[in-house]
Amino acid sequence: MADDGSAGAKSNLTASGEELLNYYQDMLLIRRFEERAGQLYGMGHIGGFCHLYIGQEAVVVGMEAIKREGDQVITGYRDHGHMLACGMDPKGVMAELTGRRDGYSKGKGGSMHMFSAEEKFYGGHGIVGAQVPLGAGLALANKYRGDSHVSFTYFGDGASNQGQIFEAMNMAKLWKLPVVFVIENNQYAMGTAVQRAHAETHLYRRGASFGIPGFEVDGMDVVAVREAGREAAERARSGEGPTVLEMKTYRYRGHSMSDPAKYRTRDEVDQVKEQSDPIEKCKQRILEGGHADEAQLKAIDKKVKAVVKEAADFSLASPEPDPSELYTDVLAD
Amino acid sequence: MPTPILMPALSPTMEEGTLAKWLVKPGDQIEAGQTLAEIETDKATMEVEAVDEGTIAKLLIPEGTEQVQVNAPIALLLVEGEDESALEGYEIDSATPADSAPAKGESTTQTVAPAAPTASSQMMDDPEIPPGMNMVETHLRDALRDAMAEEMRRDEAVFVMGEEVAQYQGAYKVTRGLLEEFGDRRVIDTPITEYGFAGIGTGAAFAGLRPVVEFMTWNFAMQAIDHIINSAAKTRYMSGGQMACPIVFRGPNGAASRVGAQHSQDYASWYAHVPGLTVIAPYSVADAKGLLKAAIRSPNPVVFLEHELLYGDVGEVPEGQDFVLPIGKAKTVRSGEDVTIASYSRGVQFALSAADILAEQDISAEVVDLRTLRPLDVETVVQSVKKTNRLVTVEEGWQHMGVGAELGWQVTQHGFDYLDAPPLRVTQEDVPLPYAANLEAMSLPNADKVVAAVKRVLYLD
Ligand SMILES: Cc1ncc(C[n+]2csc(CCOP(=O)(O)OP(=O)(O)O)c2C)c(N)n1
Ligand SMILES: [Mg+2]
Numbered sequence: 094m095a096d097d098g099s100a101g102a103k104s105n106l107t108a109s110g111e112e113l114l115n116y117y118q119d120m121l122l123i124r125r126f127e128e129r130a131g132q133l134y135g136m137g138h139i140g141g142f143c144h145l146y147i148g149q150e151a152v153v154v155g156m157e158a159i160k161r162e163g164d165q166v167i168t169g170y171r172d173h174g175h176m177l178a179c180g181m182d183p184k185g186v187m188a189e190l191t192g193r194r195d196g197y198s199k200g201k202g203g204s205m206h207m208f209s210a211e212e213k214f215y216g217g218h219g220i221v222g223a224q225v226p227l228g229a230g231l232a233l234a235n236k237y238r239g240d241s242h243v244s245f246t247y248f249g250d251g252a253s254n255q256g257q258i259f260e261a262m263n264m265a266k267l268w269k270l271p272v273v274f275v276i277e278n279n280q281y282a283m284g285t286a287v288q289r290a291h292a293e294t295h296l297y298r299r300g301a302s303f304g305i306p307g308f309e310v311d312g313m314d315v316v317a318v319r320e321a322g323r324e325a326a327e328r329a330r331s332g333e334g335p336t337v338l339e340m341k342t343y344r345y346r347g348h349s350m351s352d353p354a355k356y357r358t359r360d361e362v363d364q365v366k367e368q369s370d371p372i373e374k375c376k377q378r379i380l381e382g383g384h385a386d387e388a389q390l391k392a393i394d395k396k397v398k399a400v401v402k403e404a405a406d407f408s409l410a411s412p413e414p415d416p417s418e419l420y421t422d423v424l425a426d
Numbered sequence: 427m428p429t430p431i432l433m434p435a436l437s438p439t440m441e442e443g444t445l446a447k448w449l450v451k452p453g454d455q456i457e458a459g460q461t462l463a464e465i466e467t468d469k470a471t472m473e474v475e476a477v478d479e480g481t482i483a484k485l486l487i488p489e490g491t492e493q494v495q496v497n498a499p500i501a502l503l504l505v506e507g508e509d510e511s512a513l514e515g516y517e518i519d520s521a522t523p524a525d526s527a528p529a530k531g532e533s534t535t536q537t538v539a540p541a542a543p544t545a546s547s548q549m550m551d552d553p554e555i556p557p558g559m560n561m562v563e564t565h566l567r568d569a570l571r572d573a574m575a576e577e578m579r580r581d582e583a584v585f586v587m588g589e590e591v592a593q594y595q596g597a598y599k600v601t602r603g604l605l606e607e608f609g610d611r612r613v614i615d616t617p618i619t620e621y622g623f624a625g626i627g628t629g630a631a632f633a634g635l636r637p638v639v640e641f642m643t644w645n646f647a648m649q650a651i652d653h654i655i656n657s658a659a660k661t662r663y664m665s666g667g668q669m670a671c672p673i674v675f676r677g678p679n680g681a682a683s684r685v686g687a688q689h690s691q692d693y694a695s696w697y698a699h700v701p702g703l704t705v706i707a708p709y710s711v712a713d714a715k716g717l718l719k720a721a722i723r724s725p726n727p728v729v730f731l732e733h734e735l736l737y738g739d740v741g742e743v744p745e746g747q748d749f750v751l752p753i754g755k756a757k758t759v760r761s762g763e764d765v766t767i768a769s770y771s772r773g774v775q776f777a778l779s780a781a782d783i784l785a786e787q788d789i790s791a792e793v794v795d796l797r798t799l800r801p802l803d804v805e806t807v808v809q810s811v812k813k814t815n816r817l818v819t820v821e822e823g824w825q826h827m828g829v830g831a832e833l834g835w836q837v838t839q840h841g842f843d844y845l846d847a848p849p850l851r852v853t854q855e856d857v858p859l860p861y862a863a864n865l866e867a868m869s870l871p872n873a874d875k876v877v878a879a880v881k882r883v884l885y886l887d
Contacts, residue, residue, distance in 0.1 A: 128459055132477045135434025136497060140684030140863065147459070192684070192862035203686040203861030219688035220646065221618050254617040255649075282618055284594035290617040347472060351436040354471040356594065413864045423857050 108316045110384030116158070116315045117375045118393050120150035123174040124372060125401045126183055127346075130173065130190055130204075134350050138409060139190045143204045146174035148345035151371035152277055153178040155318025156245055159326050163240065167215040167228040168247035170205035171277075171344075175247065179212045183404035193411035200414040201422070221282075222255030224248060225274070229261040232272035232329075243329045244272045251282020253296050262335065266303040271329035273322065274300065274337045277312065279344040284356035297339035305335050312340030313369040316378075343369070428483050428512050430499035431462065436472045439683055439735075443467045444492045445500060454482045456503075463489070463500070468599075480505040483513055552712065554751050561742035566711045567600045569743050570676075570732065573718035574601070574638055576747045578608055581636060584722055587614035587623060588640030588677075597642045598678060598737055624650030624675070628657045631673040631727070638722060641677035644693050644731065650675075651696075658727035659702030674721045676730035679707070680772060680822045681870055683735070687858035692823035694770065695832075697729040698799040704753055705800040707731040709774035711741025713797055716751030724753065733772045756803035758810060762792035765880050766810040768833055769820035770796040773871065776852075777820050780876035791880060799829060804836045811841045816883040817849040820871055825853040847883040852876050 108116070127145040134143045146153075149171075157178040160166075168175045176186050181197065189196025189207050197207040207217040215231060218224040228246025235242040252258065253276050265272050276296045280287055287294050297307030306328070310321040318340060325336035343365045347354055379385050436443065447464040450456060456476045463474045483502040487494055494500065504512055564572070578584045585608075590597050592605040592615040605613040616623040620641065627637040641647040647654065654675055661669045681690035698705045704726050708714040714732070721728040743749070759774065760781055767777040774795045781791040792810050796803065811817050817837050819830035830851035837849060855869040881887045 124459065128475065128477050131475065132434070135474075136432060137435055141682075141861065142685055142689070189861075198861075200862035201687075201860040201865065203684065206686055206688070206861070219686060220649070251618045254619050256619060256621050283590055283597070285590065285615065285617075289593075289615065346475075347470075350472065351440075351470045352472065353594065354473070414860075414862045416864065416868060418862075419855060419857060419860060419865045419868050 106314070106316045106320065108319070108378075110379065110382060112158070113375060113379045113382070113384055114393070116154050117372065117379060117390070118397060119154045119157070119178060120315065120372045120375060121394065121397045122183070122400060123150045123154070123177050125397050126177060126187070126404065127173060129401050129405050130187065131346070131350070133187075133191065133405060133408070139204065140192065141203055142170065142349045143190070144171040144349050145344075145346045146171055148365070148371075149277060149279055149312065149342045150174060151315040151318055151375075152275070152312045152340045152342055153247075155315040156275060156322045158315075158319045159323045160245065161242070163213065163242040164326075165213045165215055165228075165231045165242065165244045166247070167224045167231060167244065168217070169221065169224055169249060169252060170217070170219050171249070172205065172207065172217045176207060176209070176214055179209065179214045181209050181212050181214060183400055184407040187404040187408035188411045191408040191411070192413065193408060194414040194418070195407070195411040199418055199422075201418065222248060222252040222257055225252070225255070225258045226261040228274075229265045229270055229272050229335075232265065232270035232335075233268070235271050236268070241330045242271065243326050244270075245275060246272055247275045247277055249282060250276060250278040250280065250287050250296060251285065251290065253299055254290060258299065262300045262305055262337075263303050265335040266300065266305050269332055269334035271332075272335045273325040273329060274305075274335055276337065276339045277342055278339050279342045281344065281348070281356065283348045284353065286356065295339070297337055300335065300337045305337055307337035307339065309339045309341060312342035313371045313374065315371060315375055428502040428504050428508065429478060429480065431474070431476070431501040431503055433465070433487075433494050433496050433498045433500050434472070434474055435496045436465070436467055436470050440467055440496060442493045442495050445487050445489055445494050446471070448485055448489045450482050452482050452484055456480065456482060465494075474500075476503075478503060478505055480508070483510065552757060554716070554755075555712070555744050555749075560745040562745050563740055564711055564715070564743045565737070566714050566739045566741065567598065567602075567737040569711045569715035569741075570600050570718055571602055571604065572743075573715045573722070575604060575607060577719055577722040578604075578612060580747070583634065584636045584638065585612040585614065586638045586640065587616055587627060589616055589618055589642045591615060591640050596640070598734060600732075600737065601640065620646050620649035621653065624653040625657065627673055627675075628653050628671060628727075631658070631671045632661065632669055634670075636672050636722060638674045638676060641675065643682075643689065643734070644677050644679040645689050645691055647675065647677070647693070654697070654703070654727070654729065655700050659700050662726075663702060670725055671727045672725050674718070674724075674728045674730055676718070676721075677732060678734040678737070679731035680733050681854075681859055681866075684861060684863065684866060686861045690859040692821060692854070693729075694731060694799050694821065695823050695828045697731075698802070698829065698832075700800075702727065703800060704728045704798070705731065706753065706798050707771040708797055709736065709771055709795050710759075711739055712743045712749075713751060713757070713795070715743050716749050717753065717797065719750045720753050723750065731771060736772055736775075754798045754801040754803060756797055756806040757795045758792060758806065759795045760791070760793040762790035762814065764790045764814055765816040765818060765883060766792045766794060766807065766814045767818045767820060767876060767880065768794040768796060768807050768810075770799060770829070771822070773820035773822060776871055776873045776876050779873035780880065783873060783877050784880055789880065789884065802832070802836070804840060807833060808837055808841045811837050812844045815844055815846040816880075817845070818852060818876060818879045818883055819849065820852045820876055822854055822871060824856055825851050826856065828853060847885065850879045850883050852879050
């Protein structure tokens with residue numbers, strides 16, 4: 094197994110023009126959606142906690158590219174991007190953010206707690222790390238039934254210290270569960286930089302003592318993500334069990350809307366935005382490869398903007414849940 | 427028409443903030459996502475980013491301006507196809523939001539915190555506060571901080587640990603300044619590993635230290651509940667009295683605002699169930715300080731339940747280091763004749779507001795702040811009921827097997843002959859707390875629900 098984390102994913106880091114244009118559009122949708130969500134929050138239409146995914150778009154979009162019908166996704170509270178990438182309707186996601194009846198959880202879940210049985214999106218979890226054993230459990234069900242589905246289980250660098258992650262990893266390897274542990278290492282857990290909380294900062298080694306292969310991936314490069322994801326998913330589908338992928342990425346915004354922003358410098362943030370932006374990188378690939386010109390990309394921008402505007406308008410027009418909904422869905426009838 | 431850029435909110439409770447810095451100037455071409463300005467509150471800093479692309483036409487609020495209302499226009503943007511002429515005749519009334527968006531707190535569906543009870547004149551003097559004591563106005567979060575700092579100065583064995591307590595100054599700024607004064611040996615940032623650090627704290631307490639373990643919120647202590655109950659609460663007993671566990675577990679408990687089911691739970695009855703634990707849940711600023719100091723000095727493990735929505739409260743606290751309150755004593759915070767309302771933590775706020783409303787209708791309510799839930803000061807509640815003959819309890823937790831269930835039973839047991847009506851409970855509805863503003867408001871207790879319950883025990887409805 095590759096302990097330097099660099100092996101594996103001997104990538105052909107190329108992608109067709111059509112693929113790149115799709116990734117570009119999907120990443121842009123997440124970014125514009127999140128910017129709009131931030132704005133609606135600022136105007137008081139969204140309440141509570143709201144954790145934006147801006148900067149990390151390449152991770153879910155790259156992984157989504159290798160997902161097959163029936164594969165599952167589960168993550169924490171920074172979940173809007175995962176839902177949009179899964180194909181969930183931006184209107185339903187935004188309406189959940191505004192707490193309205195057309196939201197995915199009828200307004201009862203909010204930003205951190207959305208689900209889609211149809212798209213096999215299992216949430217949206219607010220307790221840091223809790224989704225990881227749950228994701229391994231989804232994989233147990235796949236193995237139990239003997240289908241070839243894979244569970245894509247996402248969690249943060251901070252979450253990767255929780256004890257239950259290690260318990261889940263041990264069982265996942267012991268039982269060869271078809272799960273991919275995707276660590277979104279955006280360098281910070283709230284105000285805590287990785288080196289202040291992790292005795293071992295190479296997070297791809299989290300599964301090392303269980304013999305789980307782990308790889309470090311440039312999470313700002315959608316094609317690199319896809320290639321690493323492809324290998325991990327193949328390993329899972331062929332019965333070899335779990336893989337840990339450490340996606341090196343970055344969150345541009347505060348942890349949630351309320352963030353003292355004193356734990357990192359503006360320069361640091363600006364540097365990532367300028368030098369490693371995943372959308373910009375994809376755009377350059379498209380232009381350099383001659384797959385589209387600026388005008389065509391502008392047309393995509395326009396289309397995405399329209400989708401997001403429609404979602405925002407919908408989310409404000411949708412009524413609040415009916416008061417009777419307070420008491421429904423606690424137990425099955 | 428130029429597009430106004432509005433002052434955003436950093437949190438659901440924010441109403442105004444400081445426009446700290448502009449990062450653009452008129453004439454600048456901006457793109458969606460670009461940082462335009464920095465805004466600040468006492469708790470946080472946030473960048474305002476552009477949603478639309480265009481040209482900055484005008485900055486309406488100079489940098490450094492304080493108390494800018496949420497949703498007030500702070501700049502004007504010209505979008506594609508517009509030029510300066512679009513500004514002509516454009517009047518800004520900065521008092522009204524330029525958008526149909528409801529201002530914070532004005533929405534009909536927003537969970538509006540009840541106005542602070544006004545009956546301070548009717549509030550009773552605290553018998554534990556010596557007369558003539560100099561009183562200092564203090565924010566509740568600072569009162570907690572002062573309690574920890576004073577005890578740390580007094581006793582080298584006291585230290586604080588938890589997530590973001592040191593460098594970040596606390597997720598809710600309760601530990602502000604402690605790292606600076608005491609250094610990182612005694613103010614310790616932990617990874618996000620509640621089960622682990624609750625156990626490490628408990629072990630350190632076995633070895634004679636006096637840890638104050640902060641949970642960012644009590645919701646996350648469910649990861650650690652095994653150590654709180656199995657290790658901290660039971661070890662003195664299991665060791666035949668050889669082992670001690672002088673530890674404080676503290677943090678905000680109960681519902682905040684719109685943070686959903688997994689982040690909004692009242693654990694009072696959960697922990698109050700457990701022998702070996704002391705459970706404290708203060709409401710007033712002075713109690714928060716005096717009882718946290720008592721908790722830190724206690725030889726027993728203490729669960730100290732704070733409330734995020736009370737952290738900003740201001741109250742009078744006796745000056746000086748020697749103000750320590752006794753654990754296990756309720757306080758009658760308002761005296762009355764017709765009904766006893768007993769509660770703790772934020773529920774006392776609802777009770778006091780309800781008492782104000784009831785007073786206008788010539789109903790005189792006595793309000794008892796339990797302050798400590800284990801041991802429970804049954805005596806004070808029973809004495810009050812002997813006078814009023816009626817009891818209403820208020821808690822943010824669920825009704826089933828809750829604090830009100832215990833109080834109702836205790837009063838029935840010890841004051842049955844004095845009761846003129848069965849006790850009533852005002853609690854959270856029997857569902858996980860929903861996110862939607864209207865459902866959340868329906869689900870939680872409030873002053874109106876307390877008023878309604880009082881009328882029922884008085885057979886007025
Ligand atoms: C068990 C638990 N502890 C603490 C928290 C509070 N909290 C929410 S997010 C967070 C930081 C998590 O950081 P990371 O895992 O790196 O994810 P990121 O936010 O960077 O996506 C913390 C401490 C929580 N929700 N659950
Ligand atoms: Mg992180």
